[in-house]
Amino acid sequence: MESLQQTAVRALGPLLHAQPLSPGKVTFAWSIAAGPLLARHGTPHWHTDGTLYVHARELVWFRELERARPVVAQRLAHLLGPDVVRRIVITRSEFSHA
DSSP: OOOHHHHHHHHHHHHHHTSOOOHHHHHHHHHHHHHHHHHHHEEEEEOTTSEEEEEESSHHHHHHHHHHHHHHHHHHHHHHOTTTOOEEEEEEOTTOOO
C-alpha cells in the first residue's frame, strides 16, 4: 500500500513539470516533498543556482530535516526535475531553543 504522501508526489510530478519554474513552485514542491510536519518547521528559500536553503526554527527540527534530506531531495527531483534543486542546505538560528 502506498502512503498518501507518495501518492501526492507521484500524481503532482507531471502537473508541476508543466508549470514554469518559480520560487513559488519550488516552495509548493517543498511542502509536498517534506510533508506537513517538516514543512511547517522548515522555511525554504530557493536560489536559481539550484540551492534550496531550509531554515529550521529549532535544533530538534534541524536534526529531523537533516535526517530527511535524502528522501526529500529524491521527492523534489521527481516533482520538479533532477536539475532544479541540486543541493539542500539546512540552516538554523544560533538562538533557537531545544
